[in-house]
Amino acid sequence: xxxxxxxxxxxxxxxxxxxxxxxxxxxxxxxxxxxxxxxxxxxxxxxxxxxxxxxxxxxxxxxxxxxxxxxxxxxxxxxxxxxxxxxxxxxxxxxxxxxxxxxxxxxxxxxxxxxxxxxxxxxxxxxxxxxxxxxxxxxxxxxxxxxxxxxxxxxxxxxxxxxxxxxxxxxxxxxxxxxxxxxxxxxxxxxxxxxxxxxxxxxxxxxxxxxxxxxxxxxxxxxxxxxxxxxxxxxxxxxxxxxxxxxxxxxxxxxxxxxxxxxxxxxxxxxxxxxx
Amino acid sequence: xxxxxxxxxxxxxxxxxxxxxxxxxxxxxxxxxxxxxxxxxxxxxxxxxxxxxxxxxxxxxxxxxxxxxxxxxxxxxxxxxxxxxxxxxxxxxxxxxxxxxxxxxxxxxxxxxxxxxxxxxxxxxxxxxxxxxxxxxxxxxxxxxxxxxxxxxxxxxxxxxxxxxxxxxxxxxxxxxxxxxxxxxxxxxxxxxxxxxxxxxxxxxxxxxxxxxxxxxxxxxxxxxxxxxxxxxxxxxxxxxxxxxxxxxxxxxxxxxxxxxxxxxxxxxxxxxxxxxxx
Numbered sequence: 181x182x183x184x185x186x187x188x189x190x191x192x193x194x195x196x197x198x199x200x201x202x203x204x205x206x207x208x209x210x211x212x213x214x215x216x217x218x219x220x221x222x223x224x225x226x227x228x229x230x231x232x233x234x235x236x237x238x239x240x241x242x243x244x245x246x247x248x249x250x251x252x253x254x255x256x257x258x259x260x261x262x263x264x265x266x267x268x269x270x271x272x273x274x275x276x277x278x279x280x281x282x283x284x285x286x287x288x289x290x291x292x293x294x295x296x297x298x299x300x301x302x303x304x305x306x307x308x309x310x311x312x313x314x315x316x317x318x319x320x321x322x323x324x325x326x327x328x329x330x331x332x333x334x335x336x337x338x339x340x341x342x343x344x345x346x347x348x349x350x351x352x353x354x355x356x357x358x359x360x361x362x363x364x365x366x367x368x369x370x371x372x373x374x375x376x377x378x379x380x381x382x383x384x385x386x387x388x389x390x391x392x393x394x395x396x397x398x399x400x401x402x403x404x405x406x407x408x409x410x411x412x413x414x415x416x417x418x419x420x421x422x423x424x425x426x427x428x429x430x431x432x433x434x435x436x437x438x439x440x441x442x443x444x445x446x447x448x449x450x451x452x453x454x455x456x
Numbered sequence: 457x458x459x460x461x462x463x464x465x466x467x468x469x470x471x472x473x474x475x476x477x478x479x480x481x482x483x484x485x486x487x488x489x490x491x492x493x494x495x496x497x498x499x500x501x502x503x504x505x506x507x508x509x510x511x512x513x514x515x516x517x518x519x520x521x522x523x524x525x526x527x528x529x530x531x532x533x534x535x536x537x538x539x540x541x542x543x544x545x546x547x548x549x550x551x552x553x554x555x556x557x558x559x560x561x562x563x564x565x566x567x568x569x570x571x572x573x574x575x576x577x578x579x580x581x582x583x584x585x586x587x588x589x590x591x592x593x594x595x596x597x598x599x600x601x602x603x604x605x606x607x608x609x610x611x612x613x614x615x616x617x618x619x620x621x622x623x624x625x626x627x628x629x630x631x632x633x634x635x636x637x638x639x640x641x642x643x644x645x646x647x648x649x650x651x652x653x654x655x656x657x658x659x660x661x662x663x664x665x666x667x668x669x670x671x672x673x674x675x676x677x678x679x680x681x682x683x684x685x686x687x688x689x690x691x692x693x694x695x696x697x698x699x700x701x702x703x704x705x706x707x708x709x710x711x712x713x714x715x716x717x718x719x720x721x722x723x724x725x726x727x728x729x730x731x732x733x734x735x
Contacts, residue, residue, distance in 0.1 A: 218651035222658035228674070229662045236669035237519060240526035367500035367589065374507040378514065388518040 197291050198299035205303030209269065216269050217311070223267070224315055227260040230383050231323060245387040251414045252385075254326035257316040258413035259382045259406040262341075264312030266348035268369070270304050274356035275365040287448070294353065294441060301349045330415045333422065337412040340404070340426050343433050347404050350436030351376070357440070360447040381407030385416075401436060404429030465574065479575050483583035484551065491586055498588045505549075505592025509542050512664070513600060529666050532607035533696065535600050537688035540624070541664045542597030544631035544687045550590030552582040555635045559642030559650040568732050578723040582636065608696060616695070623691035623705065626712040630687040633715025634660065636723065638682070643726030660684035668700075679704075686711040 209216055234256065238249040247255065274297060277283050286293055320326045329337055351372070358368045377383055378393075379402035386397045386407050397403050408425045411417035417425060463475040491498065516538060520531040548555075558581050561567045570580040610616060638653040645652055659677070663684040667675050678685040686708050694705025 212647075214645070215647050215649055215651045218655045221655035225655065225658040225662060229665065232662075232669045232671070232674070233519070233665055237523050237526045241523045244522040362496055362500055364494070364497045364500060367497065367504040369504075370589070371500070371504035371507050374504065374511040378511040384515045384518050388522050389514075390518070390521075393514075 194291065194295075198295060201291075201296050201299040202303035205300035206306055209304050209307050213307075216267075216307070219268055220264070220311055220315070223260070223264065226383070227256065227315075227319070230256055231319065235323070245385065246416060247385060247387075247414075250324070250327050251416065253320070253323055254329075254414035255385060255410045255416065257320055257326060258410035259380075260319075261309070261312040261316050262344045262348075262406045262409050263380070263382050264308045264315075265305050265345045266301055266352045267304070267308050269308075270301050270349075271352050271356065271369060272365070273300075274353060275359050275369070278356060278359040279363065279365060283448075294437075294444060297353060298346070298349055301345065301352075305345050327415070329413045330418070333412050333415065333418060336422050336426050337409065340409040340412055340429055343404060343426070343429050344406075344409055347401060347429060347433040347436065350433060350440060351401060351405070354436065354440045354443060357443055357447045376402055376405060379403065380405040381410070385411075398425075399428070401432035404432055476576065476579060480579055480583045483580065484586050487584070487586040491588055501587070501589035502592045505546075505589035506596060507592075509593055509596035512542075513538070513596065527666070527668060532604045533692075534666060536604035536608060536692040536695070537666065538664050539597050539600035539604055540627050540688040540692060541661070542593050543601060543624070544597075544628050546590040546593030546597050547628045548590070548631045548635050549587035549593060551586075552632045552635065553587035553590070554580075554582045554584035555632075555639040556650055556653070557581070557585055558639045559645070559653075560648045562642045562726075562730060563646070563648035565732050567730060571727075577727065578636065578720055581723075582632075609698075610695060620695055623694055623708050626708040627687045627691045629712035630683065630708070630715050631660070633712060633717075633719045634682060634684065634687075636719030637715065640719065640722035640726045643722075643729050656682060660687070663688045683711050683715065686715075 231253065234252050235249060238244065238247070238252060242248060277286070283293075286296070289296070355368055355372045356365070359365050362368055378389075379386075379397045379400050381397070381403060382405075386394050386403065389397065397407070403425065408417070408429050411425070412422060463471060463478055465472075465475065513535075516534065517531065520534075524530065558567075561570075561581065561584075567577065567581075570577040570584075573580065605620075635653070635657070638656040639650050641652040642650060659682065662670065662674065663678055667678055667685050667689045670678070675685075679690075686705075690702075690705035690711075691708045692705070693699040693702040694708065696702065
């Protein structure tokens with residue numbers, strides 16, 4: 181028998197495979213949308229709590245750190261939509277695949293593991309974005325509308341919005357790989373969610389944090405997951421500062437993509453698959 | 457052997473209670489031993505719980521740093537309610553985490569095993585897991601409660617201390633009862649994952665803040681439909697005795713009894729629907 185590796189599939193064949201994976205992911209989500217929607221409801225309640233809290237807080241003080249109530253609304257809702265991408269649905273799927281050993285089967289498939297999982301995240305993302313936008317739209321109407329983003333920020337806002345999914349995917353993918361070592365995912369996920377909710381500015385804008393935490397948040401990958409696009413949307417980030425924030429976001433997106441490739445090589449050596 | 461013998465099955469209610477408590481403790485003990493076998497898990501979960509609650513407190517203090525008072529609420533008033541939610545979560549996770557496994561147990565038919573044993577199936581389910589992350593919640597919740605009690609303006613006397621103790625225990629039981637009640641959805645929904653209960657749990661997180669900040673619909677939901685406000689806002693108000701409608705907080709023990717009874721009733725109704733494995 182020849183032990184030569186099978187020839188790599190042509191580029192267009194790979195593309196067809198990834199597109200198929202994205203479509204299958206979207207369909208699987210639509211098939212089990214009940215469970216997904218209950219999960220979404222959970223994040224809706226969190227966002228609702230923050231909207232009400234900020235409404236009460238800003239009623240006592242007309243503006244804090246440059247935020248008045250309409251701009252805070254815009255910020256929180258944009259952060260909510262960004263946060264609905266790469267949701268816990270994607271998260272658990274990635275982790276369970278490793279925990280249950282299904283990852284063993286993935287290793288023999290003629291597609292790149294990371295790109296395949298990202299293709300699925302894009303498929304899920306279409307549904308997550310749709311439901312996130314509907315919820316944010318309804319909340320915006322219920323709370324009295326949001327101001328339109330400034331025209332000058334639109335190109336950077338678009339770029340920042342496009343980077344949210346790959347960036348969030350990068351972090352979720354990296355933390356799912358922790359399962360190779362910990363076997364348990366609940367704690368890893370809860371810890372990561374806590375860090376993201378603090379440093380991404382999803383619940384409280386980073387301007388409200390003490391200086392040392394704010395400076396730390398500015399250089400960590402989390403700000404690009406909610407704060408940067410939400411600040412651009414609410415018009416609180418402009419000029420050179422906006423360019424720098426999106427550059428940090430882009431650098432982390434690329435860095436996490438290649439960093440997790442290295443992590444995968446180390447992690448897959450930890451793999452234990454039973455029954456083989 | 458230093459293990460006390462199992463109290464016998466007996467007709468008197470007190471003897472039945474003693475037997476239930478004994479068995480509950482033994483079930484939890486068995487899970488504690490198995491959990492401690494996985495030391496890494498224990499640390500990951502404990503640190504995660506500390507982080508989750510710690511971040512919540514940090515964010516709350518960041519808000520109050522910018523605006524020291526809103527709607528008559530100061531940081532330590534809000535912290536009192538916040539601490540009660542963290543403690544309720546800690547106790548529910550540590551002593552009754554099994555509720556979260558109910559959907560899975562029903563879906564896979566594993567509940568059959570509980571039905572064959574001479575012990576309440578609901579108590580078997582509740583004691584079927586022990587969540588060590590509850591310790592993290594208890595540490596942060598306890599520290600915050602101590603800080604809040606030292607800062608809030610309460611004239612402490614014997615009566616007020618007794619009231620605080622009763623309110624605290626009742627508030628914790630509200631959470632345990634509501635956890636069981638919402639997880640009973642697993643009997644009706646086909647999903648093996650408790651997504652319904654999880655979303656209701658997040659609804660309950662709204663009770664971390666004074667419910668006066670919410671619209672009427674949310675207030676009614678948190679007071680009447682799923683009375684999560686009785687695990688934090690109302691008992692805290694009853695202790696401070698200075699807010700509008702604080703007298704409602706004195707009903708916390710009754711609400712706790714209602715939530716536990718609701719959980720037990722829904723569990724019994726659910727068992728009637730349960731189809732076992734292999735259908």
